[in-house]
Amino acid sequence: MSAPFLEVSPWIHTPTDAAPPLAESRQADVVVVGAGYTGLATALALRAEGADVVCLEQDFAGAGASGRNAGHLTPTIGKDLPTVLRIFGRERATKLVRFADRAVDHVEALIEKLAIDCEYRPSGNVMAGVLPGQARRLRRAAETGASMGAHVRFLGEGDMRERGLPAAFCCGIVEEKGGTLDPGRYAEGLRRAALEAGVHLYEGTPVRDLHAGTVVRVRADGGTVTAPSAVLATNAYTPQLGWKTSTVTPVRVSLFETAPLTPERRAGLGWDGGEGIYTAHELLENYRPTPRGTIIGGSKCVRLGYAGSLPEGRDPRVFTRIESAFRERFPSLAGVPVAHFWGGWLGVTLDTLPVLGCTGERRNLHYGMGFNGHGVAQATLMGEMLADAVRGREHPSAEALDRRVRDWPPEPLRWLGGRLLLGALAAVDARTDRRARRLSRGGPPSAARS
Numbered sequence: 482m483s484a485p486f487l488e489v490s491p492w493i494h495t496p497t498d499a500a501p502p503l504a505e506s507r508q509a510d511v512v513v514v515g516a517g518y519t520g521l522a523t524a525l526a527l528r529a530e531g532a533d534v535v536c537l538e539q540d541f542a543g544a545g546a547s548g549r550n551a552g553h554l555t556p557t558i559g560k561d562l563p564t565v566l567r568i569f570g571r572e573r574a575t576k577l578v579r580f581a582d583r584a585v586d587h588v589e590a591l592i593e594k595l596a597i598d599c600e601y602r603p604s605g606n607v608m609a610g611v612l613p614g615q616a617r618r619l620r621r622a623a624e625t626g627a628s629m630g631a632h633v634r635f636l637g638e639g640d641m642r643e644r645g646l647p648a649a650f651c652c653g654i655v656e657e658k659g660g661t662l663d664p665g666r667y668a669e670g671l672r673r674a675a676l677e678a679g680v681h682l683y684e685g686t687p688v689r690d691l692h693a694g695t696v697v698r699v700r701a702d703g704g705t706v707t708a709p710s711a712v713l714a715t716n717a718y719t720p721q722l723g724w725k726t727s728t729v730t731p732v733r734v735s736l737f738e739t740a741p742l743t744p745e746r747r748a749g750l751g752w753d754g755g756e757g758i759y760t761a762h763e764l765l766e767n768y769r770p771t772p773r774g775t776i777i778g779g780s781k782c783v784r785l786g787y788a789g790s791l792p793e794g795r796d797p798r799v800f801t802r803i804e805s806a807f808r809e810r811f812p813s814l815a816g817v818p819v820a821h822f823w824g825g826w827l828g829v830t831l832d833t834l835p836v837l838g839c840t841g842e843r844r845n846l847h848y849g850m851g852f853n854g855h856g857v858a859q860a861t862l863m864g865e866m867l868a869d870a871v872r873g874r875e876h877p878s879a880e881a882l883d884r885r886v887r888d889w890p891p892e893p894l895r896w897l898g899g900r901l902l903l904g905a906l907a908a909v910d911a912r913t914d915r916r917a918r919r920l921s922r923g924g925p926p927s928a929a930r931s
Contacts, residue, residue: 484737486795487823491738492665493548495541496672496684503683506704509535511871513712514688514699514722517547518856519849520714521671521680522591522864527871528678535706536680537699539687539718543668546716546856549825551736551767551777552667553757554588554659555606556581557855559833562626568832569884575629576881577834582632583878584858585659591861592662597670600772604660606757607636609650611810611917615761616652623654632657645751647768649810649921650758661757661769664857691722693841710871713848716828716860720789727888728836729851730895733792735799735824736779737807738771739817747774749813762913763906766806775820776811779803780854781910785899786826788892794824809918827854831887835859837866837879838886847871 511527513520516538524534538544558581559565566574592601610619616637623635636644636653646653676682683701690700697711713719717731742750752770759767759780768778782799784792800822808815830836830851839847847870849863866876889895 483797483800484819485821487821489544490549490665490736490823490825491821492552492663493543493668496669499541500676500682500684502685502703503537503701503706504703507535507706509533509681509706509708511535511710511712512537512697512699512706512708513714514691515545515714515716515718516542516672516682516684517545517714517716518668518671518860519716519863519867520712521668521675522861523712523714523867524675524680525671525678526865526868528675528680530872534680535708536675536682537686537688537701537706538682538684541684542672542682543665545718546825546827547668547860548665549736549823550664550857551757551769551779552662552664552857553606553759553767553769554585554601554662554857555757555855556585556631556656556658556858559853561622562629562631563622566625566629571629573881573884578626578629578631580878580881581855581858582658584862587862587865588858592667592670595670595674597667599662599664599666599670601662602660602755604755604757606656606659606661606759607646607650607653608656608761609641609646609653609758610761611649611651612913612920613638613651619652619654619761626654644756645753646756646758647750647752647811649917650760653761655756659858661755662857667857688722691724691846693843693846695843697841697845710845710847712867712871713846713850714864714867716850716852716856717791717826719828719848719850721791724840725848725850726789727891728886729828729830730889730899731786731789731791731826732829733784733786733794733824733826734780734854735782735794735796735803735822736777737800737803737819737822739776739814740820741774742776742814742817746814746817750811762910764903764910766803766810768807768810776807776814778807781806783903785896785903787896791826806914809914809921827852827856829853831889834884835863835882836886837863837870837882839870
């Protein structure tokens with residue numbers, strides 16, 4: 482029997498003190514739509530200045546990507562730093578590096594300030610190669626990042642073994658900022674803090690209509706909230722509301738968690754530093770150990786929605802592929818069962834950078850979205866940036882994201898082009914995986930070339 486599919490994730494569950502749905506029409510200073518990292522962080526920052534904040538969440542706080550991700554807190558920005566440098570130039574790329582670093586620092590400070598017990602381990606994360614031939618490219622990327630102020634360095638084969646990282650990973654780049662955490666507990670901590678601060682949270686409240694005129698009116702089944710300003714903190718879900726449909730497109734990624742490892746298997750694995758690992762594939766794999774003795778991993782297979790729709794999550798073919806990749810990377814864990822699969826939706830922008838902006842008749846509908854898989858850090862910092870924007874201030878990090886945002890093409894070009902691109906990237910990765918497979922079986926040296 483295959484492992485069960487979880488509708489949300491193993492990290493988070495419906496709260497026992499779930500806030501009631503909106504059951505009246507009311508006014509507020511600001512209405513925030515969405516109660517993930519961005520929405521909760523925005524509401525907290527606004528409440529700290531005394532604003533009357535209403536936060537509407539269609540499910541429960543953290544039930545979206547905030548409670549479904551793998552829990553890597555990283556200073557990653559864009560596709561990779563060489564690509565960011567090539568597209569945006571050194572000055573903008575350096576600002577983006579600082580933005581990404583500041584996002585990690587902000588989360589760490591918030592965890593401490595709010596006393597959030599989310600099992601944060603500041604272990605760093607490693608972008609790992611699975612072929613020796615990838616070392617040259619990774620070394621260049623590390624040098625590029627370091628030249629722009631990123632806290633990264635290259636790890637050769639000896640460095641990887643010295644750190645006790647799993648043998649399948651032969652070289653890499655260590656991001657020395659950040660680490661891993663329990664994303665569900667982190668979301669629950671933000672939720673608790675928001676409630677204690679006096680944010681009016683309404684869970685189980687899907688938004689049916691949003692009109693941004695002289696004031697913003699947000700309608701749900703139980704009533705309407707009217708406010709001078711509103712914040713869209715809905716990331717991949719934003720096109721479902723009919724807003725910014727060309728700015729972000731939702732993609733689905735899937736994850737798994739193993740059963741707990743025995744102490745003997747855990748000791749034999751090494752990996753005592755607990756670094757999060759994501760691979761240097763075009764469509765990356767990610768892995769991390771957890772304090773409960775399991776391994777969490779996945780990604781690799783990306784599913785694209787049509788016209789902003791959310792791709793279905795229950796996909797046995799995807800589950801088979803990500804489990805197969807795990808078995809290849811961790812042969813010493815043969816026989817350790819996968820306990821469950823789950824997944825979530827990312828908001829992806831065309832240039833792979835987050836978007837901060839405003840729209841509406843009076844420019845009173847603010848939005849922050851498009852974290853491209855780096856949302857634990859960036860979605861949290863975005864909350865503080867949105868709160869400043871609502872108050873008419875420019876956040877110190879806002880300049881880094883100030884650019885001409887390129888829209889996705891209309892359908893069906895978006896879907897067709899996306900499918901072609903994903904297919905091409907998957908083909909490149911398949912070739913890398915075949916070479917890594919041959920190398921692990923003692924194949925010829927030519928199999929190790931990237």
